[in-house]
Amino acid sequence: MEKQKMNFVAIDFETATFDRMACQVGMTIVREGEIVDTFEMLIQPPGNYYDFSTIKVHHITPEMTENAPTFDKVWEDISDLIIGQVVVAHNAQFDEDVLYRNLNRYQISTQGIFPFLCTYKLYGHKLTDLCKMFDIECPEHHDAANDSRCCAEIFLKFLNKVQPNNLMEKGTKVEKDKKYFASKFSKHSQISGDLKQKDLTNADPNNPFYDKKVVITGVFNMDRNEMAARLKDMGADINGSISRKTNFVVVGEDAGPSKLQKIDTLKSQGYNIVVLHQDDIDKIFNGEWDDYLMKDEN
The missing domain is CATH 3.30.420.10 (Ribonuclease H-like superfamily/Ribonuclease H)
Structure with missing residues (x-):
């Protein structure tokens, strides 16, 4: 040939x-x-x-x-x-x-x-x-x-139409792993448990998320698990629900209406919850975070 x-x-x-x-x-x-x-x-x-x-x-x-x-x-x-x-x-x-x-x-x-x-x-x-x-x-x-x-x-x-040796068939472990990771890192996927374990070991204490409670809701231009991992690296304590102790809520498209209502309720009660959007996250991830440093603790 x-x-x-x-x-x-x-x-x-x-x-x-x-x-x-x-x-x-x-x-x-x-x-x-x-x-x-x-x-x-x-x-x-x-x-x-x-x-x-x-x-x-x-x-x-x-x-x-x-x-x-x-x-x-x-x-x-x-x-x-x-x-x-x-x-x-x-x-x-x-x-x-x-x-x-x-x-x-x-x-x-x-x-x-x-x-x-x-x-x-x-x-x-x-x-x-x-x-x-x-x-x-x-x-x-x-x-x-x-x-x-x-x-x-x-x-x-x-x-050159060279056939591989021992081509793996669908349904093998590789294919199952591929489907698992595709599901795990979907933009709509739930944030995995290990990402909710706070770790300050390598985090810069001068960034806005250091030792702050953060909730992520909605869809973004990056995977939710990627965003959570990035925030965790910065020292964030990733939470699944909003409470009086929440510092930041990162809000994307199709955000949960119950979470948005909870933000409004707590802010009306005087709790200092900062709402961030995609543009804010992009700036912070690029190191432009001076405007986002919290002056007051909840």
Whole structure:
């Protein structure tokens, strides 16, 4: 069978924060059906800020990126590989969202960027499982260069109609795990119990949520569990219901009417409950929190 000679770039991002500010990009360049280069670049996220739990995934730290270029500078080096080009990613919805969020953060035009192709959608399995099925070496999962190369190799297998070994069938543990996590991290999902356990260990005591009781209600432009994890990293005590001791209520679209009524009732009784919306959360997560520091305790 004649080998497919397609040109494309495989991309992978690692992120520093739950709002998907990038800290590393990996790219693998394919020309005429052959991998010609793989590289990675560290990226300094805004303020060089990291959510602690993201570090545990990829092991990239603020110390590693304190002298790295910010995304706008990195874009100058990689934009020619993306604009007007075929770009492939594994779970492309995530990597495409990372790209657009970072471009928007620096007010950079997105014109000319084509929708990403997705190797996850081709097979419905996670990257490491596909590497096992295709006998592809994957020594450093969550290293952006490694993952981009693996993605490129998987897409080349697909283009050349190479069948994987021992393709997992639907209903396997992998598929069940995928459905579980899709449900768990839905925008409408309930916040899991471990996120409701306050932890001040790594939190900055100068941020608005430090040791404050916070309730989240409604739908946002990020997963509710991601938001709760981000707030927990900042020292918030995530609660499921509003009470006289509540400090902040984060209100999104389709917020619970009973919660909104409870806010009005308690505020009319003189309790200092601060209502935040998506714009407020975006500002605070970007470090613009001076206007949100509470002067009085409930």
